[in-house]
């Protein structure tokens with residue numbers, strides 16, 4: 001592979017930023033991201049979001065590992081600093097409990113994104129840099145804003161539980177690390193045709209993220225419809241828009257679930273119980289007279 005060609009006037013990092021400007025704005029203004037930024041994210045939404053991210057990073061980091069010796073990927077291979085899979089596993093366990101693996105689902109748009117990452121990793125590895133750029137530099141930028149919003153709106157503990165995804169303990173200075181990452185991208189050996197394909201793939205990567213956000217929004221809206229029509233007994237966390245400060249969400253969800261299950265489910269049963277209670281009170285009253 002040739003080094004960066006003479007005619008390539010811009011650095012790859014500048015070219016990436018420039019060519020993804022429009023799709024970045026589009027991603028930011030999706031309904032899902034807009035309500036997230038406004039602090040309107042519910043626990044249910046946040047859990048769905050983390051589950052999607054888990055599948056995406058599992059694929060990204062599997063392909064990253066596969067391609068760590070590829071000359072166009074190796075310079076941006078930073079597993080100790082960037083890998084998110086373990087952090088997401090911790091967060092999912094925190095929110096869903098020990099059975100989280102059985103409870104989460106890979107929905108269609110997330111699967112499409114995952115498939116694209118695997119395709120790239122196996123057949124066009126030079127494009128993997130576009131996927132790594134979109135996710136990791138995003139997490140180190142806007143992701144840090146979302147962390148604060150999530151912590152505040154979901155009342156998550158300041159000790160960081162439930163927010164491992166947003167924390168990068170291997171990066172001491174985010175701004176300096178982003179500079180290093182950009183410098184490494186600028187040093188990648190490639191010709192202009194490869195650079196053009198990377199720029200296209202970065203846009204594709206943003207569009208795949210946008211599809212995931214739209215799908216999450218649809219799932220959430222469907223959940224709300226269910227909530228308005230019939231009480232959805234399987235998704236009690238739909239009703240919990242805030243998390244109690246002193247309990248983990250798992251406990252809050254379970255307490256809510258228990259509370260729901262303790263209430264008789266039909267009006268007829270409720271009336272019968274009320275009448276029984278009334279009759280018992282009268283009988284006790286008459287007996288003690």
Ligand code: HEM
Pocket residue numbers: 013016017024027028033034036037133134135137138139141142143145206209
């Ligand atoms: C609410 C949503 C978002 C906000 C508020 C946001 C905000 C920002 C900000 C302020 C920067 C500039 C940081 C800097 O120059 O140091 C940035 C950069 C970036 N964001 Fe976002 N962002 C959001 C969503 C996203 C999404 C969904 C993605 C992709 C999945 C993404 C990917 C990126 C990338 C790759 C960069 C680095 C650009 C570069 O310097 O080349 N962002 N974001």
